[in-house]
Amino acid sequence: MIEDKNQQRTALSQLGEFGLIDHLSKNFDAKQKSTIKTIGDDAAVLEFEDKRVVVTTDFLVEGVHFDLSYMPLKHLGYKAVVVNLSDVYAMHAEATQITVSIAVSNRFPLEAIEELYAGIQTACKQYNIDLVGGDTTSSTSGLIISVTAIGQVKKGDEVYRSGAKPNDLLIVTGDLGGAYLGLQVLEREKEVFKVNPNSQPDLDAYTYIIERQLKPEARKDIIKLLKDLDVKPTSMIDISDGLSSEILHLCKHSKVGCDLYENKIPLDPQVISTCEEFDIDSTTVALNGGEDYELLMTVSQEDFPKIKANPNLTVIGFITEENAGAHLVTRAEQKIKLTAQGWTSFKKD
């Protein structure tokens, strides 16, 4: 599906490990005040003064988390960074640095790895973060990316999963289900392509949801918005595995229950139309789809006036006592127990 426009192929073995690191990192400048020493020594040196430091890490494995037959490497590099930054923002922190390690088989030429790093660089610019370290090595099969993201937060300003209280409002940013549906469209096109490699897919009707899958964004803007609105959430988590799973995490860590209103779940029109086309329920997609990288938070009722007019924040329910349990209130006003189908990379054989 994705044409290889870059015909040049330089074997990785021509550069060796040090040559590769030097080559890939040469376009990355350190801009953060907290970056004292970036790539080039045994470790990076950072300085956060009186701030607390937030650290998170994620793996992306070819064949498990991404499929290079429809995921351009540049997008993959971008996404690998974004999914980690999302975890930093979910702590109510500012992302400042990343390290990126890759294990890559010899089937990838240097030009492919350059594409990947071009995407990483674009993300670094977009989110104003420094690449300060990493490792490049060979793998026996495929491409594996490990990103560690570092952020800073004023002492006491961090927001955990555990702070939700009964009567707090349950709020989600943006809209849900798009990334999952984008993946369904891409998978369908891949099957079509297998049968007829000359087919020219018309993906105009799916632009938004495909972008949600291939080029997700982390909600850095929301952290700034919350500051501007002078709202500190009582708990927060990013939505990587589907709304349902994340709500249950919040409830478990906070020892609370919740009522989630089906008719409040924000859906893009393209999500609704594509659900109709695929004949799947849009609520199921929003609850279990995953990879939207929106933020799910709880906010004290007192703060409702500050947030109610904001198009970025949708109230989708409220927190209840723990013994009330976690429920979805359907459009038909039925109460259904929330369950996490979520996404797990360990499939049964």
Next chain:
Amino acid sequence: MIEDKNQQRTALSQLGEFGLIDHLSKNFDAKQKSTIKTIGDDAAVLEFEDKRVVVTTDFLVEGVHFDLSYMPLKHLGYKAVVVNLSDVYAMHAEATQITVSIAVSNRFPLEAIEELYAGIQTACKQYNIDLVGGDTTSSTSGLIISVTAIGQVKKGDEVYRSGAKPNDLLIVTGDLGGAYLGLQVLEREKEVFKVNPNSQPDLDAYTYIIERQLKPEARKDIIKLLKDLDVKPTSMIDISDGLSSEILHLCKHSKVGCDLYENKIPLDPQVISTCEEFDIDSTTVALNGGEDYELLMTVSQEDFPKIKANPNLTVIGFITEENAGAHLVTRAEQKIKLTAQGWTSFKKD
């Protein structure tokens, strides 16, 4: 060679991703004062007050960095941590936290991953560091481990590769070449085992060098020793790729040359005897072997009285002007240009 004593096999899919993280991290307590929030949220939260933060990361890939036919998983877990801590100590910093991510194929039962984490836990106890995060996911083939290590250092106390000055003493800790030779012995025994699976190898003569390969230690003790001696190195690097390669890194970053004395390179008697047995030159092994995880540093001549009596620190040469180049002075008093054969994971096809 290594008998599988653990007959129980629980499929990873029985636990799923969250179950696996919970299960693996339940034995890890946070002990560092700087660990505010450990595993269980979107990110860990750390607090270093007025200290600078040091961050380093490394990949270990099955079939590239380790061979499970002679590397017990517990040792592998230990080693994966140690090689990263070594980079922290090489900054003259104190290691405080790690994150560990693993990608693992379904051929590994839960019990194998538990063994791996038992080794990680042993390293955490030994070096007094906290496991504060990570990711577990499936891989399409084999086991891949990514460790990020975090440390702290008093502002200005960090030591870079770039601070060596002409006339500084070139110093190495411990002895060199053991880890490489240990690997040669293990590789030889593997070949013997392939031919005759009932052979019982007698490895008594190689205990030290096999331990150097399978259970290396990072020189945390040296950072304390330097403090006790009131010596701050002018530059420092850890020896992961062989003495030669690391000396050249120091020289390049510091813009200096050096004279390294062959007859000063510290070698364990077992290294010398095994080199004789394998008919390889012990200097070549020390220069290019790698994986010893000793520290290479430069120290001002003024500090010589403080270090001269210490058995942990061997003066192996001195720093010269850049235009003099980096040389090995042989036992025959010949000067040979130092070259890095080093170790690269990107082999030519």
